[in-house]
Amino acid sequence: MRNLKFLSKLKNEKSLKSVEPSDEISKAYLIKSDKCLQVSKLALEAEIYENAVSEAYYSIYNTVMSLFFKCGIKCENHSGAVILIKEIFHLEIQHMIFSEFKKDRIDNQYYIPILDTEPINKEKCNERINTAQRFCIELRAYMGNLTIQDINDIRQRFEEI
Secondary structure, eight states: OOHHHHHHHHHHHTSSOOOOHHHHHHHHHHHHHHHHHHHHHHHHTOOOHHHEEEEHHHHHHHHOOOOOHTTTTTEEOHHHHHHHHHHOOOHHHHHHHHHHHHHHHHHHOOOOOOOOOOSSOOOHHHHHHHHHHHHHHHHHHHHHHHHHHHHHHHHHHHHHH
């Protein structure tokens, strides 16, 4: 209930709205997602783990944006995007992963670790990148299987917010 109120608030603020579905914009977000994943892997190799995790998050985020534009949804709020995956698309597992990555990204981008400690190690970072890669592959497969009727149903649920 609280999530739906938040989405409704975003709609009222015009941060969340219905747009024409766009395969072109959807594909552009997938390209952006691929680049973020590449940068994440480069940061891992350079042992810059905090940035690697942030870029892995943005790979997920851009794949989600691709899904939204494929279905004609524009969302300018990261928390709203996480909620939509659960409430409109009913993707529980993806919601949990997306939510967890969002928290990691915030922790790594905005908080300073204790001196001489790393907030994340190489193994954990590598695991996060692999999870992000699987997430993106699975979400792309989901998008590839969407029918026109599925998109219409998603848009209908979105309009009911």
